[in-house]
Amino acid sequence: MANFITSALMFATLVVPSAVKEAKFFAPTRAADIGSGSQTLRLLNVEDYIYEKDPEDEGAAKNLVHQFEDYARDLGYTNVKVSYATTDTPESMFNELKISADNFDLICPSDYMIQKLIVNNMLEPMNIDAEHMPNYFQNASSIKDRLDAISAVNATTKQECFLKDYAVGYMWGTLGILFDPTYGGRDAEKTIEDMQKWDVLWDPDYKGISSIKDSVRDTYAIGLLHAYDKEFTALIDSYNKGEITAEKYNEEFSELFNSCDDATLEKVRKSLSKLKGNVFGMEVDSGKQDIVTGKIGINFAWSGDAVYSMEQAETEKELELYYSIPNTGSNLWMDAWCMPKSSQRSEAQKELAELFLDFLSIPEITAQNMDYTGYTPFTGGNEILDLTREWYDIRYDEETETFDDAIPTTDEIAEKGLQKVDLSYFFAGTITDENGVLLTGEDEKAACTFYTDCYLSNATTDAEGNITGGNRAVGRAFFCQFPDENTLARCAVMRDFGTQNEAVLKMWEKFKTDTLPVWAIVLFVVEISLFVAFGLYHFVGKRVKYKLRKKRKEEANKK
C-alpha cells in the first residue's frame, strides 16, 4: 500500500501501451457498410470518471477516449471522433436529456436513473450480446447479473424492460462509513466495534464529527436503515443462524430496503431530523477531503471516494482510515452506460457506440479506468487481477515487480496475520493462462485467492487464513473496492422511487428546511416590532406634528 501510487503509475506506463494491439482478439463483427465517412461518438459522463492522461507524465497512455479513436481506426473505421462531456449528477443528466435528447449517443447514469429513463421511454435498447460485445461478455463478473436483473415498466408501451437490453455496466460499489478510528483521541478498538452499526451516526458520543450526504437517495437509505433497525437486525440474525438462504435473505432485505410508502417516509424523516442535530454537516464532495484534513472523523461515503480518501490520508498524514459496511446491510449501486432515444442516430453510429462499450471492457483499458478512478469495474480479466494483486496481495514483490503464486505457509500466515480472500465471484471465468486458455477448477480458484494483511480488521482467522468470525464489516481499501460475497449478500440495489418520487422529495424538502430556532424567532419578532414601532413613530408622529403646527398657525392667524 505504501507504494500504491508509484506502482500504479508504473503499471500504467508499462502495460498499457501494448494494450490496444493485443485486444484485437476479441474485435466484434461489424456490418460491412460502416467505416466510411467521419463519425462522432458523443458521450456524457460524470466528472473524473474515465481515465485521462496526466499532462506531467510524458510516458503515460493517451486519454482513454483518444485510445478508442485509434482502436476504431485500426478496425477500419475512418476518422472517428469522440466528444466527451461531463456533468455532476444523474439528475442533471436527466435534465440534459429532457432539454435535448439528440445531443448524446451514450450516457452513464446510476441504476435508479436508468429505471427512471426507461419509465419515461427515453432509452434505446442496444445489442448487448456476446456477438456485439465479446469483451464485455467474456470478462463480466457476477455483478453484471445483478444489473441485468433490474427492470422497469415503460409507461408508454406498458412493457417490462430489463436492464440487460439497455445498460452496459461500468462501475459499481457500496455505501458505507469511512472513519478515522483514533479521531479526537478515541480508542481505535472501540470505534471499530461501534462503526459496525448505522446507529453510530446517531450516537451522541460521536456528535458533531460526522458528515452525511446532501443527496436525497443516499441519506434516505441510512434514515431507513436506522428507522427499521430492529427489522433489519432480525433479518440478518436469522440469516446468520442459517434459518434462511442467502437468496431469500437478499430478497427480503431488498424488499424492506426499498420501502417508501407514506408511513415509512414519515418514520425516515423523523430519524433524519434527529440525525441532523448530531452530524457536523451535509456535503456531496467536500467530505472526502475533510476527513483527510481532520475537520471530520466520520464520513458517510461512496466506496470509490473512500478509496481516494484512504490513499490521501496515508500519503499526506500517515493516517489509517477504515471503511465500514455495517452489519445490517447497505446499498449496492451500479453505474452503467445506456443509449438515449434519438430519431437522428444512424445504425452506424449505434454500432460505433456498441464498439466503444465493448472497448471499455478490454481488461487493459478497464485497468486504466480502475487505476485512475479508484472505483471497481464490472469486468475482470488478467490485467485487473494483476493490478489487484499488485495493490493488495503481499505475495507481490514491489522491488522486482514479480508475483509469487506459492501459497504462504501456516507459519507465515500466523506471523503476518494474513487473511485469505476469495474473489472468485468477481474473477471466475475471466482469467487466462499465458497461452490464452481460460483457467478452470482448482487453478482458477487459486488465481482468484488473495493473501493480504489489510482486508478486514479485527477478524479471526484459522490456520490457513480463512476468515472465520469476528468483525465482518470494517476493512481497508481492499475491502472497500472488493467486498466479499458475504458482504455483498447484505447489500441491495435501491430502486427508483417511482410514483413515490414526489413524496420522497417533499419529505426531503421538509428535512432540509427547519423552522427557525427559538432564539431566532424571538429576535426576529423583536426586530420586526421595532421596525413597525419606528415606522409608526416616524410617519404618524410627523403627521401629528404637522397638524399641530397647522393648528397653531391657524390660531395665530385668527388672533
Added chain:
Amino acid sequence: MKSNKGSRFQLFKRKNLCIPYGIFLVLFIIVPILIIVFYAFTDDNGVLSFSALTGFFTNPSKLNVLITSVFIALQTTLLCLLIGYPLAYFLADKKVNKNAVFITLFIAPMWINFVLRTGATRDLLTWMGINGGNAPYFATLIGMVQNYLPFVILPLYTTMLKLDKSQLEAAADLGANPVQVFFKSVVPQSIPGIVSACTMTFMPTMSSYVISDTLSEGKITLFGNYIYLDFANNLWHDGSFMALIMLVIIGISMFVTRNSGKEEKEGGAAW
C-alpha cells in the same frame, strides 16, 4: 463637407451605441425572464397551470424557507450597517483616510472571488471552533457579513463624502450636542446611502447559495438553495415559480427604494 462628416459617423450616433447592450438585454435578461414566467405557469405538457403557485403557498417547507431567508437577510443587513456605518463615517474623514488607502483596504476582499473566499472562511472558522456542526446560524452570518460588508461600506462612504459639513457646523452652533448632531443631521443626510446599502445586501443574501451551503454545512436552506434543489430534481415549474417570487420581491424593493430616494431629493446613491 459637413454632411459628409455626419454620415461618416452615422454609426456612432448616440442611439446606435445602445445596440450592443440592447441585444444583450433582450437575449440574456428579457428572454430568460419570459422563460421563467412561462415555466412558472405551465405544467409538464406546456399547458397553463397554477399548480406551482398553489404548491408554493400551501407547502409549509417553502414558506419556512422564505421566513428563514428573510431572517438571515435581515440579520446580515443590520449587522453590516452596524459595522459599516461608523466605519464609513470615519473613513470619509480626510484626516483619517488620506489618499483613500483605508477604503481600498476595506473593499479589497471584493476583488477575490467569493467562492474561494468562502472556502477559506470555512477553514478559518473551523480552526476557531465555529462550524456548521455546532453553530450553523452563527457561521453563516459571519460569512454573509464578511461577504456583503464592502457593498455596505462603499455606498455609505460615497454619501458620507458628500455630507454638507456646514449643516453639521450650523447644528452644533445652534446648541446641538454631538449625539444630536449625529442623529438629526448626519443620519438624515446619509439616508440614500443607507437605502442603497440595504438593497445591495438584503436581496443578494436571500438568494445566496454558496455561502449558506458551505458555512452551515448544508444545514441552512435559503431561497437560492431551494430553487437549486427544485431544479436539480427536475421540478422546473416549482423552481421557476420560486424564482419568480424572488423577482417580485426584488421589484418591490426597487420600487420602495426609488420612492424613498425621491423623497430625499438626493441622487446620492452611487450604487
